[in-house]
Amino acid sequence: MNIGDPPGGAPVIELRGATKVFRTPSGTDHTAVRDLDLVVGRGEFVAVVGPTGCGKSTTLTLVSGLEEPTEGEVLVGGRPVAGIPPQVGFVFQQDAVFPWRTVLSNVTAGPRFRGMPKAEARGRARDWLRRVGLAAFEDRYPHQLSGGQRKRVALAQTFVNEPEILLMDEPFSALDVQTRALMSDELLDLWGGTRTGPASRASVVFVTHDLEEAIALADRVVVMTAGPATVKEVFPVPLARPRKVESVRLEPRFVEIYREIWASLGEEVRITRERGAGRAA
Numbered sequence: 494m495n496i497g498d499p500p501g502g503a504p505v506i507e508l509r510g511a512t513k514v515f516r517t518p519s520g521t522d523h524t525a526v527r528d529l530d531l532v533v534g535r536g537e538f539v540a541v542v543g544p545t546g547c548g549k550s551t552t553l554t555l556v557s558g559l560e561e562p563t564e565g566e567v568l569v570g571g572r573p574v575a576g577i578p579p580q581v582g583f584v585f586q587q588d589a590v591f592p593w594r595t596v597l598s599n600v601t602a603g604p605r606f607r608g609m610p611k612a613e614a615r616g617r618a619r620d621w622l623r624r625v626g627l628a629a630f631e632d633r634y635p636h637q638l639s640g641g642q643r644k645r646v647a648l649a650q651t652f653v654n655e656p657e658i659l660l661m662d663e664p665f666s667a668l669d670v671q672t673r674a675l676m677s678d679e680l681l682d683l684w685g686g687t688r689t690g691p692a693s694r695a696s697v698v699f700v701t702h703d704l705e706e707a708i709a710l711a712d713r714v715v716v717m718t719a720g721p722a723t724v725k726e727v728f729p730v731p732l733a734r735p736r737k738v739e740s741v742r743l744e745p746r747f748v749e750i751y752r753e754i755w756a757s758l759g760e761e762v763r764i765t766r767e768r769g770a771g772r773a774a
């Protein structure tokens with residue numbers, strides 16, 4: 494197995510032999526993640542791909558502290574995770590916006606919750622709304638926005654807290670293809686330090702079903718096995734930054750990397766499909 498050490502520096506996230514067994518409602522044990530080793534370095538963007546239901550989301554819940562490993566260790570900043578670490582930000586497929594609050598109030602909520610004075614929190618929130626192109630929408634309510642705009646609110650809501658670690662679980666999968674590409678560029682721009690400075694770059698773990706999205710965004714792509722998930726292989730993505738997802742996809746090197754990773758991932762997808770067919774028979 495290739496653990497795939499991050500380039501330089503102490504790891505920000507480290508899973509050592511992490512295993513997660515769930516007790517199902519019928520009382521049997523279900524192993525979602527098995528003996529998983531993964532290391533993410535400071536400022537690194539790691540994408541995790543794997544067949545459906547293999548255990549990708551469970552891996553994120555272990556890093557987030559929402560679940561504890563049954564065996565093994567999960568370290569954030571060199572320490573075992575205990576509860577939800579304050580330096581972690583999340584973006585999920587479902588929008589985590591408060592429907593009864595305006596856009597500005599939604600983005601102000603995090604810093605206020607962390608004890609920032611109101612005027613300062615509003616100032617920061619406005620700054621992030623400007624960065625995501627929603628300055629003119631601060632008085633709107635979430636239902637008055639498009640799906641892409643709501644996702645921008647979610648990004649502003651997350652980045653305003655200046656997370657050191659960003660956990661993203663298929664954040665753009667509910668969006669149409671064009672909006673999805675725009676949001677990927679937006680994310681790279683926000684993360685990449687073109688607006689915030691490289692020192693504040695977060696370490697990202699981005700779970701996706703979409704291998705193209707994974708390659709376009711990440712420094713490394715982690716391929717998971719068919720469930721229970723463990724790391725099968727880790728592939729570096731040696732494509733220059735800054736990247737624009739629509740153009741990077743057309744580069745010959747991108748296509749080569751895609752083929753190489755698909756040879757590994759496709760096998761796990763096939764195993765998962767065959768298991769499903771077996772069950773249905």
Ligand SMILES: Nc1ncnc2c1ncn2[C@@H]1O[C@H](COP(=O)(O)OP(=O)(O)OP(=O)(O)O)[C@@H](O)[C@H]1O
Nearest residue numbers: 515516517523525544545546547548549550551552
């Ligand atoms: N709380 C739970 N109790 C019991 N089983 C669970 C629980 N959470 C997840 N599982 C099971 O663990 C396995 C892995 O689930 P997980 O959501 O991590 O997969 P995934 O790779 O993220 O799936 P998808 O790609 O479909 O989003 C699945 O078989 C799921 O049914």
